[in-house]
Amino acid sequence: xxxxxxxxxxxxxxxxxxxxxxxxxxxxxxxxxxxxxxxxxxxxxxxxxxxxxxxxxxxxxxxxxxxxxxxxxxxxxxxxxxxxxxxxxxxxxxxxxxxxxxxxxxxxxxxxx
Amino acid sequence: xxxxxxxxxxxxxxxxxxxxxxxxxxxxxxxxxxxxxxxxxxxxxxxxxxxxxxxxxxxxxxxxxxxxxxxxxxxxxxxxxxxxxxxxxxxxxxxxxxxxxxxxxxxxxxxxx
Numbered sequence: 001x002x003x004x005x006x007x008x009x010x011x012x013x014x015x016x017x018x019x020x021x022x023x024x025x026x027x028x029x030x031x032x033x034x035x036x037x038x039x040x041x042x043x044x045x046x047x048x049x050x051x052x053x054x055x056x057x058x059x060x061x062x063x064x065x066x067x068x069x070x071x072x073x074x075x076x077x078x079x080x081x082x083x084x085x086x087x088x089x090x091x092x093x094x095x096x097x098x099x100x101x102x103x104x105x106x107x108x109x110x111x112x113x
Numbered sequence: 114x115x116x117x118x119x120x121x122x123x124x125x126x127x128x129x130x131x132x133x134x135x136x137x138x139x140x141x142x143x144x145x146x147x148x149x150x151x152x153x154x155x156x157x158x159x160x161x162x163x164x165x166x167x168x169x170x171x172x173x174x175x176x177x178x179x180x181x182x183x184x185x186x187x188x189x190x191x192x193x194x195x196x197x198x199x200x201x202x203x204x205x206x207x208x209x210x211x212x213x214x215x216x217x218x219x220x221x222x223x224x225x226x
Contacts, residue, residue: 103159
């Protein structure tokens, strides 16, 4: 079974530029999460999807962050414009609707200069 | 805001040493405690999901215990190997339909050959 796929793995941009991350969850996993891990911290939830619906986006900074999961499968997280403080690892995870265990992708390491 | 603490923050051991780390979490509204291992440039990998007070789980040389009444879990590694070098994350789940995990900051383990 293929795992959670994320791309790109690394991204370096200048501040004020836009950036997008892509995630393809494990086949059949209806729930998809985006997390951000700042240096020295644990991952923090940004948004959770149940199929195509964003059911918890309370932690997503909506002034510059957006996400979509149009067909309830893969998802894109966008930052526009990026700020220096957005440098972090962005993790995607998925799970079956009623499952506890979350399966993670390898993350995208973003550096904003 | 849920407080999940891990100690120590980092640990250096020699190959063959046994080691352990701690995760502390709120003792109220407990549902599950997850342990993940995250090697550099790879996906976080689930080690254990623990739900019952007094639970003990084992996978090879790694084991974990859970005390929900006092709010802590120990992760033990017996006979550490260089391939055990990773960040070990614990995550607390308080139940509910959102499956939201609150992560600690992790313990970075380095095993020297």
